[in-house]
Amino acid sequence: MIGVGKAKQYGNVLDKPLSRGRQEVSLSAFAFLFSELVQYNQTQVDNIAELERRLEDAGYAVGARVLELLCHRDKGNRRETRLLGILSFIHSTVWKVLFGKVADSLEKGTEHEDEYMISEKELLVNRFISVPKDMGAFNCGAFVAGIVRGVLDGAGFPAVVSAHFVPIEGQQRPRTTILIKFAEEVIKLLLQILKEFFVFVARKPRKSQYCP
Amino acid sequence: MATTACFTIVSKNDIPIYEAEVGSAVRQKQEQVHQHQFILHAALDLVQDIAWTTSAMFLKSVDRFNDLTVSHFFSLTNNSIHTRLMLLHDSRNEDGIKNFFQEVHELYIKTLLNPLYLLGSRITSSHFDTRVRALARKYL
Numbered sequence: 001m002i003g004v005g006k007a008k009q010y011g012n013v014l015d016k017p018l019s020r021g022r023q024e025v026s027l028s029a030f031a032f033l034f035s036e037l038v039q040y041n042q043t044q045v046d047n048i049a050e051l052e053r054r055l056e057d058a059g060y061a062v063g064a065r066v067l068e069l070l071c072h073r074d075k076g077n078r079r080e081t082r083l084l085g086i087l088s089f090i091h092s093t094v095w096k097v098l099f100g101k102v103a104d105s106l107e108k109g110t111e112h113e114d115e116y117m118i119s120e121k122e123l124l125v126n127r128f129i130s131v132p133k134d135m136g137a138f139n140c141g142a143f144v145a146g147i148v149r150g151v152l153d154g155a156g157f158p159a160v161v162s163a164h165f166v167p168i169e170g171q172q173r174p175r176t177t178i179l180i181k182f183a184e185e186v187i188k189l190l191l192q193i194l195k196e197f198f199v200f201v202a203r204k205p206r207k208s209q210y211c212p
Numbered sequence: 213m214a215t216t217a218c219f220t221i222v223s224k225n226d227i228p229i230y231e232a233e234v235g236s237a238v239r240q241k242q243e244q245v246h247q248h249q250f251i252l253h254a255a256l257d258l259v260q261d262i263a264w265t266t267s268a269m270f271l272k273s274v275d276r277f278n279d280l281t282v283s284h285f286f287s288l289t290n291n292s293i294h295t296r297l298m299l300l301h302d303s304r305n306e307d308g309i310k311n312f313f314q315e316v317h318e319l320y321i322k323t324l325l326n327p328l329y330l331l332g333s334r335i336t337s338s339h340f341d342t343r344v345r346a347l348a349r350k351y352l
Contacts, residue, residue, distance in 0.1 A: 012339050016322065061327065061331070064324075064331055065324055065325055065327075068321050068324065069321060069325065072317070072318070072321055
């Protein structure tokens with residue numbers, strides 16, 4: 001049998017340990033698999049929006065699982081209840097595990113309260129993909145957007161996530177930005193938590209002026 | 213050793229995806245089984261309230277009913293709509309319960325790493341079932 005290594009053969013997947021294992025996966029294998037995924041979806045749909053949605057759904061499943069796994073492995077079962085906490089978790093830990101490095105930057109949107117952006121000079125998934133002119137603004141980063149959405153949804157912060165190309169002067173290839181727009185209830189919850197915090201701080205006991 | 217215990221994994225929208233009566237008592241009358249499920253579901257509301265306030269995963273005792281207590285363990289990091297492990301028991305063995313939850317949580321993660329497993333669907337693998345019961349006998 002080709003490739004029988006020293007790895008122990010487990011009877012059932014449930015017996016296999018959840019430990020790290022080998023960190024690296026062949027890039028060309030992944031690129032091949034991803035290109036097949038995109039091509040397969042291309043044959044099934046008629047328009048670009050549908051294709052992006054399918055890639056996003058595929059990413060969503062990955063995101064939900066990655067969240068569970070990482071929470072168990074790296075964070076010792078502590079959950080994230082803060083929005084900034086979960087965002088920085090995605091930005092560093094998730095990116096590091098999936099792509100081998102942390103994301104380039106995490107920014108808060110200036111126009112709207114509920115928008116955040118993670119940008120990357122070159123997304124790993126887009127490295128071997130060229131988009132023909134007639135597909136317009138299609139971005140395979142929709143897969144990564146799906147992963148982020150999966151992680152956020154799993155953590156209890158529903159959001160709409162999308163991937164966009166942002167052209168930068170001085171570079172040939174545009175930068176990719178993942179735009180995260182949180183649902184209303186998340187922002188309300190965030191404001192609520194902030195308000196409670198301020199009320200708690202303000203309620204510190206002060207020496208009354210009327211005490212004799 | 214505990215005489216009665218009912219363990220459930222509840223997913224989105226409070227749909228149970230796995231249930232097991234793991235008590236070592238032999239006579240489990242049908243009404244008792246239904247009652248256990250009812251108690252567990254009633255405790256879900258309380259869990260929802262506490263959920264956002266703590267970042268721990270294991271909640272020792274959420275609710276009491278007669279002499280049975282409900283313990284809770286959050287799975288997918290965060291609360292309201294996601295998977296939770298719940299145990300109804302009458303033992304006082306806190307550490308054992310915590311270890312039990314952690315082991316089952318690991319099993320659950322392995323189950324959901326399967327890309328063909330639809331998140332939130334019932335867990336029907338008999339191997340999973342055997343493992344959970346073995347763990348229950350060991351820790352409870």
